[in-house]
Amino acid sequence: MATPISSLPVIAQTSGKGAAKWAARRAEKAAGANRRPGWVTYLLLGIVIAISAFPLYYVILLASSDQVTISQTVIPGLLPQGNFWNNVQTVLNGPYPIGKAFMNSLIIAVLQSVSVVVFSTLAGYSFAKLRFRGRGPLLVFVIATMAVPTQLAVVPLFIVMTKLNLNNTIAAVIIPGMVTAFGVFWMTQYLENALPYELIEAARVDGASMIRTFWNVAIPAARPAAAMLALFTFIGSWVNYFWPFIILSAQNPTLPMVTKLLQSGYHTDYSLIMAGVAISTAPLLVLFFLAGRQLVAGIMQGAVKG
């Protein structure tokens, strides 16, 4: 990957040939070091990966153990024991509504992802490509609301949901998460670059209405960013605990809520708690292995654009 240094002629002209020679030698050295890093780099990365994966492995170790072993030892062995499916069965058949929690979490996450993507794409298209009065200030407002900790508004939100008779319904969880400022900002940023004005003009010249233009031109262009936004919204919704915990009851929980319930319910047997953790984490792990590449790309794109 050693790219020749472009400024060498300039150096030769301004500082003399000797300086240019030295510069070239240094550059060569640096380029040599730049080719492929040595084993130390991989060792360090290996340690980092080990740290980020170990707690999950630890879950398997504990979840595949049993009450007696686990209450007497730090680690029940370096390899998983045979009790994992047993423990999972026990938790699934236990008194805690895991099936219901799973369905609740799934419905909430899917509906929120769809809603966030649809509304963010609409708003993002409008902000990025359409001209209208107040566009600038409104966009600034959207960005400013990203910094507003809406989690602090739980008290009135609870009052409103109770007034609407939505207390202890998953609708009360879904509604506050149907739009996000981040989503609007994300789609605005993406469409600004990904959707050329010429395409919109062409559609308009052909006589397409505004919504038809959006449908036929903006949506296809927005697809990659929309998929990433859906992914992040889904994960954020799946792991969300605070607001569902406030508004839902223990009989009608989400997965994180039921995981927490296991902690007090099975406090004498950590292998069952960990089996519960494994159950609630497994769906996102599957998603991670299917779409981890997109997650990485999404975070990196968002960072460069944000």
Place this chain on the structure above:
Amino acid sequence: MTVQSPPNQALQPELDRRPTRIAFSQKLGKWDVKLSPYLYISPFFILFAITGLFPLLYTGYISVHEWHTLGGKGAFVGLDNFTAVLDQATFWKALRNTFSIFLLSSVPQVIAAIIIAAILNANIRAKTFWRMGVLLPYVVAPIAVGLIFSRIFGDQFGLVNALLDGIGLDPVRWHSDAFASHFAIATMVNFRWTGYNTLIFLAAMQAIPGELYEAAIIDGAGRIRQFFSITIPQLRATIMFVVITSTIGGLQIFDEARAFDAQGRGGGDKQWMTLTMYIQDLGWGNQLNFGRAAAVAWLLFLVIIAIGIVNFLITSRISTAGTKTPKTSKKAKKVKL
């Protein structure tokens, strides 16, 4: 489509009706063009107004009233809720705990993320594998992270204490000592978010123009010198972004602290109760006092804004003292797009 036949013929019959049609559709089209942009952004603004802005303002209204969770609104009490809360030792304890956990999680996290990003930024093999590897903890729910680490930091049969014992150190009482519990909870936050922030920094590093390094190499700067004189100054905007987002999230920490023990009330002596836990406790715990819960929510809101401003001032101070102006880094980012 048949290219041979002139299209005029096909359109001819319609020509007669055309003028009125155009007038009508033009009018319609005009409104379409004018209204559509507002229509498209309205779902966000309406929903945000209902579920974000209004509740936030309403919190202020509730905080100056006597307000029982079940009994509902009572008399106007001015700032009584605020003074009552500020008089409680628990509030100050929760404030201290929140800050302590926040500092223990944000500072090491940013430093670690930058270092790991620098390693990932080398020309390594199997890039995607390593990048996915650091992101793995992100898909574990904070509650699950809390459950896992409350065992790892267990007072008895905890992994960390076993390791400490292995190297001849005394075990730490993670669940009774305040600072130790903050460290454990901060570790959970770091576990989940370091990888995520690493990728943000990595992206920013890749957007730094190569000429800067080229110039540094010619000037004889080594790896370390390049890192501190080019990489770090160029990352300034990104560092600010990460610090501000982690401030907003970090000061509202709830899940990890709640999962640190089975009771979830912040420990026997409230030694790891955070402000958000305190809000929950005031509103839905023993006191059922929405007025006071709202007062704490407002105080926490003010704290977050204050810290945000301090962050901003510090970072912009650094940026004016730095060698490169932030403008260059913005340009560099644009190029990558």
